[in-house]
Amino acid sequence: xxxxxxxxxxxxxxxxxxxxxxxxxxxxxxxxxxxxxxxxxxxxxxxxxxxxxxxxxxxxxxxxxxxxxxxxxxxxxxxxxxxxxxxxxxxxxxxxxxxxxxxxxxxxxxxxxxxxxxxxxxxxxxxxxxxxxxxxxxxxxxxxxxxxxxxxxxxxxxxxxxx
Amino acid sequence: xxxxxxxxxxxxxxxxxxxxxxxxxxxxxxxxxxxxxxxxxxxxxxxxxxxxxxxxxxxxxxxxxxxxxxxxxxxxxxxxxxxxxxxxxxxxxxxxxxxxxxxxxxxxxxxxxxxxxxxxxxxxxxxxxxxxxxxxxxxxxxxxxxxxxxxxxxxxxxxxxxx
DNA sequence: CAATGTTATATATCAAGTTATGGTTCTTGC
DNA sequence: GCAAGAACCATAACTTGATATATAACATTG
Numbered sequence: 408x409x410x411x412x413x414x415x416x417x418x419x420x421x422x423x424x425x426x427x428x429x430x431x432x433x434x435x436x437x438x439x440x441x442x443x444x445x446x447x448x449x450x451x452x453x454x455x456x457x458x459x460x461x462x463x464x465x466x467x468x469x470x471x472x473x474x475x476x477x478x479x480x481x482x483x484x485x486x487x488x489x490x491x492x493x494x495x496x497x498x499x500x501x502x503x504x505x506x507x508x509x510x511x512x513x514x515x516x517x518x519x520x521x522x523x524x525x526x527x528x529x530x531x532x533x534x535x536x537x538x539x540x541x542x543x544x545x546x547x548x549x550x551x552x553x554x555x556x557x558x559x560x561x562x563x564x565x566x567x568x569x570x
Numbered sequence: 571x572x573x574x575x576x577x578x579x580x581x582x583x584x585x586x587x588x589x590x591x592x593x594x595x596x597x598x599x600x601x602x603x604x605x606x607x608x609x610x611x612x613x614x615x616x617x618x619x620x621x622x623x624x625x626x627x628x629x630x631x632x633x634x635x636x637x638x639x640x641x642x643x644x645x646x647x648x649x650x651x652x653x654x655x656x657x658x659x660x661x662x663x664x665x666x667x668x669x670x671x672x673x674x675x676x677x678x679x680x681x682x683x684x685x686x687x688x689x690x691x692x693x694x695x696x697x698x699x700x701x702x703x704x705x706x707x708x709x710x711x712x713x714x715x716x717x718x719x720x721x722x723x724x725x726x727x728x729x730x731x732x733x
Numbered sequence: 734c735a736a737t738g739t740t741a742t743a744t745a746t747c748a749a750g751t752t753a754t755g756g757t758t759c760t761t762g763c
Numbered sequence: 764g765c766a767a768g769a770a771c772c773a774t775a776a777c778t779t780g781a782t783a784t785a786t787a788a789c790a791t792t793g
Contacts, residue, residue: 408633411619417694418687419615421594424587425780426636429750431584449779452582456574466741471574473589478780480743502741502788524581531580535705542698542708549705592780612749628772641750643773665758665771 413550416543427549434558435527441559442523446489451519453482454508457492458516462507464497491515530561576713579706590712597721598690604722605686609652614682616645617671620655621679625670627660654678693724 412423435448456471457463463471469479483506486492491512497503508516534552538545575586598611619634620626626634632642646669649655654675660666671679697715701708 408630409623410636411622411634412615412636414622415615415618416691417698418691419618420694420698421591421598422612422615424591424594425750426591428584428587428589428591431587433751435584447778449585452575452578452585455578455582459574459577460572464741465743467571470571473573473575474779475781476742477744477782481779484743500741500789504742528579528581531583535580535583538705539703542701542705542712545705545708588780596781610748629770637749638751639772640752640774644749647773663759663771667772 413547420543423546427546427553430553431531431558434553437557437559438527438530438562439523441563446491446515450482450486451524453479453486454491454512454516454519457506457508458513458520462495462505464503464505466503468506486512526562527558530558533561534558573713576710583706586709590709590716593716594694594721597716600720600722601690601693601725602686604726609654609678613645613649614687616642616649617654617675617679617682620669620671621676621683625658625668627666627668629666631669649675689725690721693721696724697721 412419412426432448439446439448452472453468456468460471465479465483466476468483469476472479483492483494487494491509493507493509493512495505495507497505534549535545538548575582575589595611602609602611615635616631619631623634628642628646629639631646632639635642646655646657650657654672656670656672656675658668658670660668697712698708701711
């Protein structure tokens with residue numbers, strides 16, 4: 408069965424990038440599930456941003472993540488309910504709500520940085536290893552490699568080697 | 571403001587691909603809006619698949635687009651309401667519902683293939699021109715170029731040159 | 734200093750993908 | 764030839780992005 412998105416090339420590059428991204432996220436989610444981390448893979452960038460940049464107001468958080476502000480507002484409410492982030496009102500500007508990692512959130516990030524992220528990063532790096540040439544060719548190679556060995560299996564193998 | 575997704579590199583490649591894909595689709599949508607085509611850019615791959623491959627049952631359509639079957643079912647109902655596709659029951663297998671372009675749908679595709687798709691394809695190709703090297707670098711270049719000149723403006727310029 | 738405009742966030746709604754599951758219809762094996 | 768399983772599609776619920784708009788706090792200006 409012909410892969411139409413691939414055949415259409417540049418015309419549907421947006422759909423194609425989204426498709427590959429969704430698959431990567433789903434595979435990453437499976438890695439996390441297996442490790443008993445009960446959080447969505449898509450929330451990690453937000454936690455990582457707070458870890459890297461320190462407490463931030465909602466708007467700047469959105470900007471640093473490259474997503475729209477309402478998405479951050481929603482993610483923050485969710486993570487607040489999970490007790491991973493805290494929100495405090497800014498002193499000098501009552502409109503701004505500063506988001507920061509809670510103690511639990513910081514602990515989760517520290518653990519993830521040590522035990523989880525390197526594994527995922529290695530798996531993705533391996534997935535993309537030795538790619539070169541035009542973009543469409545690289546994307547096709549990534550799709551082919553993912554079809555042959557999903558990311559979560561690559562992460563498993565990496566762990567087997569490491570331990 | 572640091573772009574966290576970019577800094578995290580391979581770790582958040584999935585989120586990053588989705589982000590770029592969404593921006594490309596949004597820009598493409600703006601091109602379409604300006605051309606008075608009242609259809610979502612994300613529906614074009616489905617129409618293009620039917621145009622390329624002929625009438626297809628729902629499952630094969632999903633496979634050729636690389637998305638899950640419920641997504642196709644929903645898109646097909648939407649396009650059926652718009653009068654762009656038609657669904658007929660298969661004769662030899664009552665479970666299969668064959669999706670095909672309606673007369674209007676075929677006309678829309680023919681027009682798009684002549685007037686719209688080349689423009690978008692050229693704009694995206696130009697966006698990706700001369701890219702080479704590692705994947706992350708190419709993605710960064712695409713984001714930078716998009717920030718400098720959005721896709722819809724590139725398509726505009728292409729039209730200006732062409733006409 | 735009050736009116737107006739701007740900025741920061743929240744809320745509502747939509748879009749388009751996902752997984753899980755249910756109902757028909759086919760197929761197969763005994 | 765029928766009972767069990769498989770295949771195909773629809774539906775429901777969820778996720779995560781988007782845009783549009785409302786609200787509240789701050790800034791500006793006449």
